[in-house]
Amino acid sequence: MTVRIGAAATMILIATTAGCGSTPAQDDGKLPPVKPQAASLKDGFSTMDRLVEAAKKEGSLTVIGLPRDWVNYGEIIDTFSDEYGIKVNQVEPAASSRREIEAAAQLRPDVFDLSLEVAVANAPMFAPYRVQRWLDVPDHLKDYGGRWYAGYGGYMSIGYDPRKVAAPASYQDLLKPGYSVSLPGDPRQTAAAFNGVMAASLSAGKAEAARGVAFFGRLKKAGNLAANERAATVVVDWDYHNAERAAHEANGWKVAIPGDSVLSAYYVQAINKDAPHPAAARLWQEFLFSDRGQNLFLKGYARPVRMEALQMHGGLDTEAASRLPVTSAKPVILTIPETDTAKTYLKKEWAEKVG
Known part of the structure; x- marks a missing residue:
């Protein structure tokens, strides 16, 4: 899929960093209170460090429908857990997109990985959240309000x-x-x-x-x-x-x-509006859409949604890309x-x- 970034490209080249990225250090005493349900990093946490801190306090993240041998999710989960010290609870890894939705009330996952049609049909179940790399995701592969957005395909x-x-x-x-x-x-x-x-x-x-x-x-x-x-x-x-x-x-x-x-076709990411660990859910999304997370999908032979942006700023794992x-x-x-x-x-x- 050719990702058309248009006028956002210059901003991306300046703003993108190797990992999830971090915002300039500020005096926490002058920052507003953390709002884990917010629709963006800026509105809810002000800085990446505060998001990480809030997610660590929650201590865990529950994912559903993520087989460890599917597009390198095993390494993705382990890397996230090791990086942030957050336990990842993996429930029903073989669940289909429809099953993820059906089981949500009982299993209470924090995040979803869904086919596009299932995500669109169930958008009211998701909490809006625009990741920092929002502009890299093509308009036709994301919900304008931030309830779902493609991660890989x-x-x-x-x-x-x-x-x-x-x-x-x-x-x-x-x-x-x-x-x-x-x-x-x-x-x-x-x-x-x-x-x-x-x-x-x-x-x-x-x-x-x-x-x-x-x-x-x-x-x-x-x-x-x-x-x-x-x-x-x-x-x-x-x-x-x-x-x-x-x-x-x-x-x-x-x-x-x-x-x-x-x-x-692309699979999309979404946050459960009733997520028991809302900060960890948002940190998970930031990780998946960071250069590191996108390259981990690439390592699993999937095509990351930010692939063109990664190429533009030199962040693409070229060895992994050469194996596609x-x-x-x-x-x-x-x-x-x-x-x-x-x-x-x-x-x-x-x-x-x-x-």
Whole structure:
């Protein structure tokens, strides 16, 4: 995703520092009282040091739906905890975005990591908070009021076993003899699988559910649709999953992102308006959007939302960036109405046309 920073670029170049950043030291006796529920660092804490102090007093942070092997969240959590001496309670790490919302009243997480459509649908549950790097986040990937904002994302890709099949130059190549194709789950239930169907449908930069379902129907008819990922020579999945697999399997797995356009999606961050640890929740967001936090996502093969800003001021982990799958394709992000329409179509037609 190309992040268009525009006139904010000059400000970012001046203001950005290597870590979460800190504001000039001031006499605490002249500062207003800390307001942990505030919508910005300046309004609630005045300085980064005071935010850190308030978060440390709370002592812990509860996160939900963050598997340790997902986009490097294990290292992200450990680094945050070690840096600030705050215990991170990890509840239901395998929870889907919808499950995070359903479980919020019972499990009381401080923060959420959600798909865009789930975040938009549940915005009243979130506390507004604009991180210091707010201007780096593209307008179409954040709520104007600060209730949610994208943190990282990826491109839909084709992972394949080069020992068994040739590198696909297009999704149409997957219809050729010898390919055995799988999705990471049922596209009616799993977001990555749904996006795989939509990625295969891209034509002239436009995704269409009917075209995607028809394509997978043709794969099945040709005998090229695998029963599961273990039996497949090709897996259509997010590039951060396929790239991580390629890193671990050396010559046994490679990644291709064919075509002039590529389906892209981002996960967004949000603070629970009823967060038991509101200061720690805000410190967590500042950490995730700092140069350090964004580069930790990059280390997990995700594409940080601030990637262009990091490049501009020299803060990008270039070694980690060099490991991302290379593509010159134009990113396409589905709108929420497009997503809703496509999901409705798949629920109606997938079983009949694909099975």
